[in-house]
Amino acid sequence: xxxxxxxxxxxxxxxxxxxxxxxxxxxxxxxxxxxxxxxxxxxxxxxxxxxxxxxxxxxxxxxxxxxxxxxxxxxxxxxxxxxxxxxxxxxxxxxxxxxxxxxxxxxxxxxxxxxxxxxxxxxxxxxxxxxxxxxxxxxxxxxxxxxxxxxxxxxxxxxxxxxxxxxxxxxxxxxxxxxxxxxxxxxxxxxxxxxxxxxxxxxxxxxxxxxxxxxxxxxxxxxxxxxxxxxxxxxxxxxxxxxxxxxxxxxxxxxxxxxxxxxxxxxxxxxxxxxxxxxxxxxxxxxxxxxxxxxxxxxxxxxxxxxxxxxxxxxxxxxxxxxxxxxx
Amino acid sequence: xxxxxxxxxxxxxxxxxxxxxxxxxxxxxxxxxxxxxxxxxxxxxxxxxxxxxxxxxxxxxxxxxxxxxxxxxxxxxxxxxxxxxxxxxxxxxxxxxxxxxxxxxxxxxxxxxxxxxxxxxxxxxxxxxxxxxxxxxxxxxxxxxxxxxxxxxxxxxxxxxxxxxxxxxxxxxxxxxxxxxxxxxxxxxxxxxxxxxxxxxxxxxxxxxxxxxxxxxxxxxxxxxxxxxxxxxxxxxxxxxxxxxxxxxxxxxxxxxxxxxxxxxxxxxxxxxxxxxxxxxxxxxxxxxxxxxxxxxxxxxxxxxxxxxxxxxxxxxxxxxxxxxxxxxxxxxxxxxxxxxxxxxxxxxxxxxxxxxxxxxxxxxxxxxxxxxxxxxxxxxxxxxxxxxxxxxxxxxxxxxxxxxxxxxxxxxxxxxxxxxxxxxxxxxxxxxxxxxxxxxxxxxxxxxxxxxxxxxxxxxxxxxxxxxxxxxxxxxxxxxxxxxxxxxxxxxxxx
Ligand SMILES: Nc1ncnc2c1ncn2[C@@H]1O[C@H](COP(=O)(O)OP(=O)(O)OP(=O)(O)O)[C@@H](O)[C@H]1O
Ligand SMILES: [Mg+2]
Numbered sequence: 001x002x003x004x005x006x007x008x009x010x011x012x013x014x015x016x017x018x019x020x021x022x023x024x025x026x027x028x029x030x031x032x033x034x035x036x037x038x039x040x041x042x043x044x045x046x047x048x049x050x051x052x053x054x055x056x057x058x059x060x061x062x063x064x065x066x067x068x069x070x071x072x073x074x075x076x077x078x079x080x081x082x083x084x085x086x087x088x089x090x091x092x093x094x095x096x097x098x099x100x101x102x103x104x105x106x107x108x109x110x111x112x113x114x115x116x117x118x119x120x121x122x123x124x125x126x127x128x129x130x131x132x133x134x135x136x137x138x139x140x141x142x143x144x145x146x147x148x149x150x151x152x153x154x155x156x157x158x159x160x161x162x163x164x165x166x167x168x169x170x171x172x173x174x175x176x177x178x179x180x181x182x183x184x185x186x187x188x189x190x191x192x193x194x195x196x197x198x199x200x201x202x203x204x205x206x207x208x209x210x211x212x213x214x215x216x217x218x219x220x221x222x223x224x225x226x227x228x229x230x231x232x233x234x235x236x237x238x239x240x241x242x243x244x245x246x247x248x249x250x251x252x253x254x255x256x257x258x259x260x261x262x263x264x265x266x267x268x269x270x271x272x273x274x275x276x277x278x279x280x281x282x283x284x285x286x287x288x289x290x291x292x293x294x295x296x297x298x299x300x301x302x303x304x305x306x307x308x309x310x311x312x313x314x315x316x317x318x319x320x321x322x323x324x325x326x327x328x
Numbered sequence: 329x330x331x332x333x334x335x336x337x338x339x340x341x342x343x344x345x346x347x348x349x350x351x352x353x354x355x356x357x358x359x360x361x362x363x364x365x366x367x368x369x370x371x372x373x374x375x376x377x378x379x380x381x382x383x384x385x386x387x388x389x390x391x392x393x394x395x396x397x398x399x400x401x402x403x404x405x406x407x408x409x410x411x412x413x414x415x416x417x418x419x420x421x422x423x424x425x426x427x428x429x430x431x432x433x434x435x436x437x438x439x440x441x442x443x444x445x446x447x448x449x450x451x452x453x454x455x456x457x458x459x460x461x462x463x464x465x466x467x468x469x470x471x472x473x474x475x476x477x478x479x480x481x482x483x484x485x486x487x488x489x490x491x492x493x494x495x496x497x498x499x500x501x502x503x504x505x506x507x508x509x510x511x512x513x514x515x516x517x518x519x520x521x522x523x524x525x526x527x528x529x530x531x532x533x534x535x536x537x538x539x540x541x542x543x544x545x546x547x548x549x550x551x552x553x554x555x556x557x558x559x560x561x562x563x564x565x566x567x568x569x570x571x572x573x574x575x576x577x578x579x580x581x582x583x584x585x586x587x588x589x590x591x592x593x594x595x596x597x598x599x600x601x602x603x604x605x606x607x608x609x610x611x612x613x614x615x616x617x618x619x620x621x622x623x624x625x626x627x628x629x630x631x632x633x634x635x636x637x638x639x640x641x642x643x644x645x646x647x648x649x650x651x652x653x654x655x656x657x658x659x660x661x662x663x664x665x666x667x668x669x670x671x672x673x674x675x676x677x678x679x680x681x682x683x684x685x686x687x688x689x690x691x692x693x694x695x696x697x698x699x700x701x702x703x704x705x706x707x708x709x710x711x712x713x714x715x716x717x718x719x720x721x722x723x724x725x726x727x728x729x730x731x732x733x734x735x736x737x738x739x740x741x742x743x744x745x746x747x748x749x750x751x752x753x754x755x756x757x758x759x760x761x762x763x764x765x766x767x768x769x770x771x772x773x774x775x776x777x778x779x780x781x782x783x784x785x786x787x788x789x790x791x792x793x794x795x796x797x798x799x800x801x802x803x804x805x806x807x808x809x810x811x812x813x814x815x816x817x818x819x820x821x822x823x824x
Contacts, residue, residue, distance in 0.1 A: 187682045187690040190671075194679055197668035204627055204665055205733060206651040206683035265670040317377075 007310045008257050008274045011303060012281060016040075019285035026288070035161040039284060047280035048172045049074075049227040051273050053247055054254035055179055056220030058272040061255050063216045064196040064264025065113060065120035070224040070251060072131020073105045074244035077228030079138035082149055082238040086142040091153040099225045105131070106221020110214035124217075128248070135240025148237040158233035168230050175226060179219075180269055189267060192216060196264030250279055257307050278303070332381035334367055336720065338712035341367040343538045344381075349483065354505060354515045356525045356546070359535035360558055360752045361724030362710035365518050366408050368535070369485050372516075373405045374398040385483075402482035406489050408518075408723040408750065409663050410468045412475075414461025419443045421460050422475055446474040451500050465661045465746075466492040466613050466778065473501065477508075484508065485516045488723065490524060491750045492660070494613050494778045502528050520724070520752050522551055534558055559754040579603035582741050582772035583655070585624060587633035594619045596632050597798035599791060601741060601772040606763075608787030609776035610812050616796040617776035618660055621743045624774065625657040626650045637741070651684055656739035658730050660746040660776075666730040669719030673711060674700035676718050676729050680737040703732035706762060708755055723750045731759065741772045748782065760786060784809055792816055 020026040029038035053070045060067045080101045084094045112123035139147055160167040183189040194202040195209045203209045257278055258271030282303055286296040309315050329347040342364045349355050357365050370376040374392025383390050392398040412421045423439040443456050452470050460468055473489055490498045505515055517529055534541040534557045541557050579602035589596030594616045601607055609617045622628040626645030635642045637653045659665035667676055677700050700714040707728040718729055727750050748756050767773055777783050783790055790802045792815045800815050
């Protein structure tokens, strides 16, 4: 992993340097109203939802699976939050209800993949397609007239700050630490990677492959729910049609930039976060450069292509050969 | 091939190796596990790129970039790890590669006819529309050989083609090889069976630690010299390890199977495994050896009978439950069912112990490293360190990792299906010694093997299988090659 970790980190540093060149003062960090402000903080701040979703995706991809439904899970979680607020539940309880909704969605995906043996891309496509409809139906539960809300507690989690630091960064760091402990300080990581690498062999070695796969989707649902809570509290409204649209693609990209392979068998949690930061810093850099937003996607595509190209063993061998031949 | 050198991170796999292959000869390439045999032929056939050195084919210097290119130059190969596409039918697998007629256009009628003809040459009668993955390793190996056998080629490379074949299939293959040799084809033959080396080859080359030790005519080197060329020392204790059968039928009953079976897989059978006893499983290809071990382990679910492990009824049986009950299993197909290629040696060895412990109680890294180091030492796994991904090991060393995982879980019942597939002579003796030692400490052992000699040498009792049915048992002094063959042939149906 060591040598492959260079490229995403290098990409991140390069993007930040270029951004600094086009926009003087890019690195400035000020304190405004008791909270840190600045482009670097902004990148971290905005990357949180994608990073959380990408971490769940990394676990699922580690089992050789994929979860296309994360955007829809965010939509469902948002709808559930607003519904329960309108029903007058205590807001702390709503936090847990929202997480529960994400877990339920993950259990559904896990059931389809692990118990019924449906291919992950198809199995999660079902919730991806239907999830936003489910969100709209939940909005109907309270009449659906005005899906906006106020909640000091939930908004505090998303847009507040603790000790000059945005709360969501603290929250995300805590979630990352918990996930890392779960994956790397128990045998779960080994089992997930074994099942993703060779499910038949893992089964014969005594690993309960189905349970492991099921659990990975549940974990992914839970992490998507955290992203959903932060995003919903940020906009204080539920918008099932467009919230978190295409976030699954950014999440998959983040995992792959971080060195994960869709062939499964390896989980790189830290590098996945770097991947999410690469994506977000690109977006931010294009925005402040003054280029029209259309360019954002093209530049993103080019950078991603470059990083993946440099990571690919074949490309590296070809380059090596070119250099070597010329030298000799 | 002249001055071939190849280094992998941490290993010098080949160091300035010369290898000359003449038309019309069978050239055996020998050496310990990890000596560099497979690497040398992968470089010859364009599957790997060499760091330096030259390859000349019929006098002209060649530099194959791919195996396809090598094939079109008449170099055809059977690799050690079966290289077929498991989900595709036998016909389709055999149709891959250079084809006649319009490029990209395949006539399936002709392809089927050709496939049948190719398999008929090897006396293999199977349904060619079934996916290759549904057949045993031995059958897959034969299909891969059929794929490579082509009269158009001038060089045929066989990397341990006989590792999982029975005597009969091996004989058929050798007839074909002799025939090809007669027509001027050059054949490279890699194996760990010295008998086969003397039976078929004209010339022998030996590799050790990536260097060429020597080349000679087969008739000029004795078996003893050959072994010391391979391992760099004399091998004395082998015979001692082979003899000395334990007193049979006295140990505690560890596992009792009564009427266990599954329709269309294996007729219900009775089997008892006792502490300190080695039970061998003999039978021809497809007789149900693998199925029997898998039924006992719970990897195939039985639909009849009952199984008692350590006196306790094993209700619904699964690999996980078996492991918890102290049973360990080495599957025959290390690539598909044994190893997780991307994971390190340490992680592969840890997998069973860790799943016994449960996911919450992760073994500390230090302890993992210690266990891995112990197993690497005990089985002499050739590797620079325990963190190397298993897929980068040589075939025989991969096999040792499968064994290491089973042994590391400290089982008291051990089921081995072709445990020494691809393992070199020196390590073979050491493993048999190790297993014998575990048996004397009270391990109950079941060994399925296509090598009759191994079964004879290792077992206190032999269960014989024929046509997916257990047809008899042979005990103690009766265990001889000829006796087993007689039972298999059906002249002597002694029911147990
Ligand atoms: N892709 C690879 N990456 C790193 N090391 C490798 C790779 N392939 C082979 N090696 C190393 O090169 C050495 C030679 O391996 P090779 O497969 O040629 O052995 P072999 O003689 O065929 O042994 P066996 O009898 O076990 O098949 C081994 O130490 C092996 O670990
Ligand atoms: Mg080899």
